[in-house]
Amino acid sequence: MFRLRNLALLTAPVGIALVAWSCERQPNAVAPSIGTPLAHFFQFECTPFKITGGGRIDYPPGTADKNPPSTHIYETFGAHVIASGQVGDNGQCLADKGSLEWVDHRPDFRINGRPLNLHSIEITFAERATDTDCSDGAGHWGGTLEVKNTGETADFEVFDCDNGEPGVGHDGFGIRAFPVNGQLYEVLCPDESLPPAEPSCTLTGGNRQFHPTH
Amino acid sequence: MKIDRVRRAIGLMGLVLPMSLAPASVAGQMRIAATAQAYGVSVSTPTANQTSPYAVLPTGGAMATDQGQSIDVAGLVTAQDAFAIVSGDADPEYGSSAVSSATLGAVSLLNGLISTDGVVAVASSSRDATGASSDAEGSTLSNLVVNGAEVADPAPNTRLDLPGVGYVILNEQSRTGDGWSSSGITVNMIHVVLQQPIVGLLGQVLGYRTVGNIIVGSATSSAN
Numbered sequence: 001m002f003r004l005r006n007l008a009l010l011t012a013p014v015g016i017a018l019v020a021w022s023c024e025r026q027p028n029a030v031a032p033s034i035g036t037p038l039a040h041f042f043q044f045e046c047t048p049f050k051i052t053g054g055g056r057i058d059y060p061p062g063t064a065d066k067n068p069p070s071t072h073i074y075e076t077f078g079a080h081v082i083a084s085g086q087v088g089d090n091g092q093c094l095a096d097k098g099s100l101e102w103v104d105h106r107p108d109f110r111i112n113g114r115p116l117n118l119h120s121i122e123i124t125f126a127e128r129a130t131d132t133d134c135s136d137g138a139g140h141w142g143g144t145l146e147v148k149n150t151g152e153t154a155d156f157e158v159f160d161c162d163n164g165e166p167g168v169g170h171d172g173f174g175i176r177a178f179p180v181n182g183q184l185y186e187v188l189c190p191d192e193s194l195p196p197a198e199p200s201c202t203l204t205g206g207n208r209q210f211h212p213t214h
Numbered sequence: 215m216k217i218d219r220v221r222r223a224i225g226l227m228g229l230v231l232p233m234s235l236a237p238a239s240v241a242g243q244m245r246i247a248a249t250a251q252a253y254g255v256s257v258s259t260p261t262a263n264q265t266s267p268y269a270v271l272p273t274g275g276a277m278a279t280d281q282g283q284s285i286d287v288a289g290l291v292t293a294q295d296a297f298a299i300v301s302g303d304a305d306p307e308y309g310s311s312a313v314s315s316a317t318l319g320a321v322s323l324l325n326g327l328i329s330t331d332g333v334v335a336v337a338s339s340s341r342d343a344t345g346a347s348s349d350a351e352g353s354t355l356s357n358l359v360v361n362g363a364e365v366a367d368p369a370p371n372t373r374l375d376l377p378g379v380g381y382v383i384l385n386e387q388s389r390t391g392d393g394w395s396s397s398g399i400t401v402n403m404i405h406v407v408l409q410q411p412i413v414g415l416l417g418q419v420l421g422y423r424t425v426g427n428i429i430v431g432s433a434t435s436s437a438n
Binding site: 050052053054055056066069070072074076077078079080099101103105114115117119165166167168203204205206207209211212 | 300336
C-alpha cells in the first residue's frame with residue numbers, strides 16, 4: 001500500500017507535466033492532417049478545361065460564414081489552371097499551365113515572421129472531377145510549389161469547385177501540400193454537410209470559374 | 215415598275231440584313247474582357263508618389279501577384295505583410311470572370327492617427343449568359359482605430375472627418391457597368407483624403423482643397 005502511494009505520488013507530476021507539454025502551442029506548427037475526401041473527388045477524366053479566380057476562405061471551419069476579423073483566421077489565394085486533356089506517360093492527366101498563390105493569415109501559421117506563403121513552381125497534372133455536386137464543374141490539380149517562408153519545395157494538390165454564381169457561399173477550394181515547414185499542410189473540409197463538394201472549403205470571398213476548353 | 219422596286223428592296227435587304235447582324239455578333243465577342251488590379255498601399259501627394267505591392271491582370275487573363283514584407287512611404291504609411299493577387303479569364307463562349315485581393319497585416323497611417331492589424335480587400339466580377347455582377351464579399355478590417363476611436367465593421371462608404379488632416383472613407387466601394395453586359399467594382403478599405411483650407415483675405419476659411427490621397431487595401435475587378 002505504501003509502495004503504491006509512493007508510486008502514485010511519483011508518477012502524478014510526470015503525468016501533469018506530460019499533459020501540459022502536449023497542450024503547449026507550437027508556434028510553427030502546420031495543420032494536422034484531418035483526412036481525405038469522403039464522398040467526392042474520386043472519379044476523374046482527362047478532358048481539356050480551365051479554372052480561374054481566387055478569393056478567401058475562413059478555415060477552420062471553412063463554412064460560408066466569415067470568422068471575426070480580429071481572429072485573423074482566414075486564407076486568401078489566386079489560382080489558375082489549364083488542363084490539356086492529354087494523358088502523360090505515367091497515366092496522369094497533363095496540365096498545359098497554371099499557377100497558384102496561397103497566403104495563410106492565421107497567427108499560428110506565421111513562419112520566420114511572415115504569413116505562410118505558398119507559390120507554385122510547376123503545375124504537372126489537372127483532371128476533371130466527375131463525381132461532385134459542383135454545378136459548373138470541378139477539377140483536381142497540382143504540382144510543385146515553393147514555401148516562400150523557408151525556401152522548401154513541396155508537392156501539392158488542390159480540390160477546386162465552381163458551383164455557380166456568386167462564388168461566395170457556393171464555390172469551394174481546398175489544398176494539401178507536403179512538406180511545409182517539414183510537415184503536412186492541409187486546408188480541407190471533409191464534411192459532407194458542407195456545400196458544395198467536400199473536401200473543398202466554401203469561399204467567403206471571390207469566385208471560381210470553370211469552363212471546358214476545346 | 216413596281217416589280218423592279220420590290221426586287222431592288224429585296225436586294226437591298228439581302229445586302230443590309232447580313233451586315234447589320236454579323237458585326238453585332240462579332241462586336242459582342244470582341245467586347246469580352248476581364249480586368250483586375252490590386253495594391254496594398256498607394257500614396258499620392260506633392261512630395262510622395264508610390265504604390266506597393268501592385269498586381270494587374272495581364273491581357274488574356276491568368277494570374278499575377280506581388281508582395282511586400284515591410285512598407286514605409288514617406289512617414290505617411292507603414293504596413294507589414296502586404297500581398298496583392300489578381301486572377302481571371304475571358305471566354306467568348308462561357309463568359310468572363312475576374313477576382314482581385316489585397317491583404318495587409320499591421321498598418322499605421324499618419325503617425326498612428328489610423329491603425330489596424332488586418333486588412334482584406336476582395337473584389338469579384340463575373341459575366342455570363344444570364345448577366346453580369348460584382349461584389350466585395352470577404353473584405354474586412356480588423357481592430358481598426360481612427361483618431362482614438364474603435365470602428366468595427368464599417369458599412370460601405372463610411373466617412374469620418376480627420377480634423378486638421380481631411381477625412382477618411384472606410385470600405386469605399388464604387389461600381390461600374392450596367393449589370394447585364396458589364397459589371398465592375400473597386401473597394402478601397404481605407405482612403406484618406408488630405409486637405410488644406412483655402413483662406414480668404416480676411417483669414418476666413420473659404421473651403422478646402424485636396425492635396426493628396428492615401429489608399430490602403432485596394433481591389434478592383436470587372437467583367438464584360
